[in-house]
Structures are given as C-alpha cells and as structure tokens.
Amino acid sequence: MPFGVYVHIPFCASRCDYCDFATWTDRAHLIDCYVDACVQDLDRRATRGELVPATSVFFGGGTPSLLSAPQLLRILDAIPRGSTPEVTVECNPDSVDEAKLEAYRAGGVNRLSLGVQSMRPHVLAALGRTHDRANVGRAVHAARAAGFERVNLDLIYGTPGESVDDWRSTLDDALALEPTHVSAYALTVEPATPLGRAVAAGTRGAPDDDDQADKYAIADDRLRAAGLEWYELSNWSRPGDECAHNLLYWNQDEYTAIGCAAHGHTGGRRWWNVRTPERYIDRVASGQPTESGAEVLDYERKREESVVLALRTRAGAAVSERARAVVDELSGLGLLGEVDGRIVLTRRGRLVANELTVRLLAAGASDPVAVGTR
Numbered sequence: 053m054p055f056g057v058y059v060h061i062p063f064c065a066s067r068c069d070y071c072d073f074a075t076w077t078d079r080a081h082l083i084d085c086y087v088d089a090c091v092q093d094l095d096r097r098a099t100r101g102e103l104v105p106a107t108s109v110f111f112g113g114g115t116p117s118l119l120s121a122p123q124l125l126r127i128l129d130a131i132p133r134g135s136t137p138e139v140t141v142e143c144n145p146d147s148v149d150e151a152k153l154e155a156y157r158a159g160g161v162n163r164l165s166l167g168v169q170s171m172r173p174h175v176l177a178a179l180g181r182t183h184d185r186a187n188v189g190r191a192v193h194a195a196r197a198a199g200f201e202r203v204n205l206d207l208i209y210g211t212p213g214e215s216v217d218d219w220r221s222t223l224d225d226a227l228a229l230e231p232t233h234v235s236a237y238a239l240t241v242e243p244a245t246p247l248g249r250a251v252a253a254g255t256r257g258a259p260d261d262d263d264q265a266d267k268y269a270i271a272d273d274r275l276r277a278a279g280l281e282w283y284e285l286s287n288w289s290r291p292g293d294e295c296a297h298n299l300l301y302w303n304q305d306e307y308t309a310i311g312c313a314a315h316g317h318t319g320g321r322r323w324w325n326v327r328t329p330e331r332y333i334d335r336v337a338s339g340q341p342t343e344s345g346a347e348v349l350d351y352e353r354k355r356e357e358s359v360v361l362a363l364r365t366r367a368g369a370a371v372s373e374r375a376r377a378v379v380d381e382l383s384g385l386g387l388l389g390e391v392d393g394r395i396v397l398t399r400r401g402r403l404v405a406n407e408l409t410v411r412l413l414a415a416g417a418s419d420p421v422a423v424g425t426r
C-alpha cells in the first residue's frame with residue numbers, strides 16, 4: 053500500500069505577491085528548532101507505531117531548499133522509508149547550488165520541484181518573484197550535475213500583463229531545460245495577499261478566464277508535443293514520471309503530516325497541524341499533540357470526494373448509472389469521454405472541470421456504483 057509523508061517547511065526568503073501558503077519571511081532564526089521539532093515528532097510517531105515505510109516523501113513549503121543539506125537530511129533520516137521511495141524537495145531557483153543539491157541527492161532525495169512561474173522578466177516582477185530566467189537555467193543544470201533525473205518545473209499562467217507570446221516563450225524556455233514533469237497553474241487571486249488586496253482595491257487587474265483557458269490549451273499542446281502527457285488537470289509528465297506523492301492525494305491514499313500547517317490522512321481521518329512554526333515547536337517540546345483539527349468523512353462524502361478528485365485525473369472516475377442522462381448529454385457536447393467504463397474529461401471538459409463536476413454530482417454520479425455496471 054502506498055504511504056506518504058508530507059513535511060512542511062514554512063520559511064521563505066521573501067513573500068511572492070500572490071502566495072497564500074503558510075510561510076514566513078522573518079523567522080529564519082527558528083529553523084534549527086523547527087528541524088529538531090520535526091525529528092522529534094517523527095520519532096514519537098514511529099514509537100507509537102503510526103509510521104509504515106514511506107513510498108513517498110514530499111518536502112513542501114514555503115521554501116524547503118532554504119534548509120541546508122544536514123538540516124533537511126536529519127528530517128529525512130528520521131522517516132522510515134520503503135526500498136524505492138520517491139523523495140521530492142520543493143526548491144526556489146534562488147536558493148540552490150550544486151553543492152547543496154549534491155548533498156541532497158547523496159542523502160536520498162531523488163526528485164526536485166522548482167518554482168519557476170515564468171521566464172519573462174516583467175511577469176516575474178508582477179508576481180513579486182526574486183529570481184530571473186538565468187537562475188532557473190543554473191538551477192536545472194546544477195540539479196542535473198548533481199545527478200537528479202526527475203525535475204519538475206512549476207509554472208503560473210494568466211498573470212495580468214502576460215501576453216500569449218510571453219506564455220509561449222515561458223513554455224519554450226522551460227521545455228528547453230528538458231523537465232520530466234511540469235505543473236502549470238492558473239494564477240489564483242487569494243484575497244489575503246498583496247495581489248488580492250490590489251485587485252480588490254482596483255489598482256491591479258484580475259486574471260481573465262478566457263485568457264487562462266487559451267493559455268491552458270497552448271500549454272497542453274506544447275507540453276504534449278515535448279513528450280509530457282497530462283495526468284491531472286494541472287500536471288504533465290513523461291510517461292512513468294508522474295509524481296507518486298501527488299497521486300496519493302488524488303487516490304485518497306494515506307499520508308502523515310509533519311510540520312506546522314501540514315495536512316494528513318490516516319486511519320480514515322483527515323487532520324491538520326497547528327498553523328505557525330512557533331506553536332508547532334511548542335507543542336512538540338511540551339509533548340502535546342501537534343494536531344489542531346480533524347474530520348472523519350462519512351461514506352457519502354468520501355464517495356463524493358473520490359469522484360471530484362478522480363475526475364481531475366487522466367484515469368477518470370467510475371460514476372453511478374444514475375448520472376447516465378447527464379453523462380450522455382455532456383459527452384454529446386464533447387466535454388466527456390468514456391474509457392474502460394470510466395468518465396474522463398476531454399480537453400474542452402478540463403477547461404470547465406469544476407462546473408462539470410458540480411453537474412455530475414447533482415445528477416447522483418457519486419451514488420454507490422451498482423456492481424457489474426461500472
């Protein structure tokens with residue numbers, strides 16, 4: 053059975069204008085204590101028998117690559133792992149060099165995810181990023197030199213001020229670096245960010261839906277032409293290089309959560325840790341649970357969620373025959389296809405995935421599937 057460990061590293065060198073993740077730019081002095089707390093939390097969970105050998109480990113952030121190799125590897129070493137685990141570290145192109153990446157690689161990290169967002173200077177400036185295109189090239193070359201075969205690049209499309217040609221050249225420049233995986237996200241305006249406040253105040257424009265839809269289609273064409281196939285709405289990979297850890301989330305598999313603001317799913321419960329690094333460090337030091345909340349999904353919600361998540365993926369969803377009329381109508385419109393009895397979104401369907409999911413659920417798509425029909 054797959055089992056994942058997500059480790060949240062809530063530190064960044066500077067805050068990007070659009071980002072609403074749990075991360076802080078003024079707490080680098082906490083890093084050593086935070087690493088100690090993660091290790092202690094892992095040791096306790098292992099003693100309590102809560103950890104089985106992990107098939108995937110994901111250091112997410114924030115900016116995990118702000119951790120020195122000894123700091124990051126102390127945490128990794130405390131995680132029981134299976135024989136060939138996928139171990140990913142999210143990196144900011146500004147905060148990596150070959151020596152650090154070599155040490156990560158030697159310590160068992162085998163996949164990197166770089167936050168690139170754009171290759172165009174004015175788009176990077178509009179997003180409040182601190183790196184430039186040359187940094188991205190240097191980071192990818194350092195990753196290759198350090199022996200990393202699996203490299204993901206995160207991109208963002210639809211930033212106001214980004215033209216279609218800007219997006220094309222971002223894709224071309226990113227693909228020239230031969231990533232094995234690309235995540236391309238539509239810029240989302242989060243209210244509690246500098247971008248969100250500027251859009252609310254009318255001093256900056258909001259992303260345009262049609263522009264983002266056009267850019268999604270351009271991305272899908274270019275990525276596919278480069279040998280990267282979509283396997284989730286926002287994710288493309290070389291065959292076999294899908295992110296095993298992200299697949300855990302979409303397949304409703306089990307994973308534990310280490311660090312502040314991290315979410316876990318174990319024993320049929322979904323739970324999350326206290327939000328700030330200070331509180332997480334305090335809880336671990338005083339032997340208290342790190343959890344700040346939890347929920348148990350009943351059967352109905354679990355099925356609903358499985359349809360929502362599965363519809364995001366290339367594998368698609370098994371849906372109830374009760375939704376047959378709506379499935380046929382949406383298929384007739386070219387928005388859905390059926391593969392091996394499962395409903396899969398077409399590219400046009402992927403552009404309106406949320407609306408389709410709502411319609412399918414309202415039609416009873418997540419009702420128990422009758423045995424033998426799907």
Ligand SMILES: C[S@@+](CC[C@H](N)C(=O)[O-])C[C@H]1O[C@@H](n2cnc3c(N)ncnc32)[C@H](O)[C@@H]1O
Pocket residue numbers: 070071072073112113114115142143144145166167168169206207208237238239240241242
């Ligand atoms: C938590 S960040 C980690 C990567 C690393 N901190 C960096 O930014 O270089 C993960 C990714 O989420 C995406 N992201 C964050 N906020 C977003 C937003 N408001 N809209 C779209 N994508 C976003 C970015 O592509 C980012 O690389």
Ligand code: SF4
Pocket residue numbers: 063064066067068071072073075113114115144167
């Ligand atoms: S996008 Fe990445 S680097 Fe920027 S603030 Fe968010 S986590 Fe930090």
